[in-house]
Amino acid sequence: MGELTRGVPSQAVHLCIDMQRIFSREGPWPTPWMERVLPNVAALAGYAPAQTIFTRFIPPHRASDLPGAWARYYEKWREVTRERLDLRLLDLMPELQSFVPPARVLDKMVYSAFANGRLHADLRARQCDALIVSGSETDVCVLSSVLAAVDLGYRVILAADAVCSSSDESHDALIGLYRRRFDIQIEIAGTEAIIERWRT
Template sequence: MNEPLPEETVHLCIDMQRLFGPGRPWATPWMERVLPRVADLVAARPAQTVFTRFIPPMAPDDMPGMWRRYYEKWHRVTRGEIDPHWLDLMEPLSRYAPPATTIDKTRYSAFAGSPLHAFLQRHSISCLVVTGSETDVCVLATVLSAVDFGYRTVLVTDAVCSSSDEGHDALLQVYHRRFSLQIEIATAEEVLDQWRSRPRRIIGAV
């Protein structure tokens, strides 16, 4: 990190859901590996955490354009076919919501078509600590949107994961080398070290 985290910081945890757990069509093998680090960060600041959940459509025809083609291939994960509990947060994260806030989204970026930006602005948030899944898809889209909106963005390298080792490794290099002025890199322990010495902040629901 370039400097200490401000009081106006939110932990933005992307799509840590059962949908991406073992045995699911979109399984992300690394998710269980990074889950303890994500849980440590959530436990340290539950009321400063925002969880996002990726919500597929009921059926492919409910989506526009190329998304329709996408879900024609992945119809097995549409809400018309899956167990609705697959959309839940993984344990032990779900026990923290509330006080953590949960925001649902239907696109890769957590900012696209969701109340996230309005929520952050309403609570005067200027800095995002980002964790979750996947490094090279939803985390990527969300981080770039955060940069576009001008948020200070800190990516926690040992608390993000992907189903592609190559994609994960390549994107960490891109974040570090191409966006070094706008995307900061930190470990979970570095974030926790700062939070242990600072009072907690309470933010409200969506």
């Protein structure tokens, strides 16, 4: 699974991407093994809830509310626009809701958690330069957020047993890509190893 070559700093933040009911078995975009990684996500959040930020992927009210390719995307997925969706499916998974507060929730309408600038500003205010990343999906929103964090210079620690995808093939390919092409900027380790090295 990988090892950490150095300790995790006390000001590190656990960034948990889109662990929401919409991506569980009950939602229209199911990630079948979300429930399998959920205990590890909860362990990270429970270890340092005040240093955890949960993101939520929020679709538009209707497809025409977003520009260009996003409008075309939601023309295909009209059932997940907010005018049709059961809005309770946008909630965090029940096992994670009790961590808020002190954990924070950041809503976003695109894949990357960094797209609107609020997350980066929050992390700078915390003097955070290291992120522990968990969540859904390895090959979509996690991918987009991780690469944005790399571009901004963050040390990224991916919790390999706390991320999930709807595609085993894509998940495995992305973990391999992170290891081969981004080994200096992205570290991969298991939840237990991360917690053991995290000095809170």
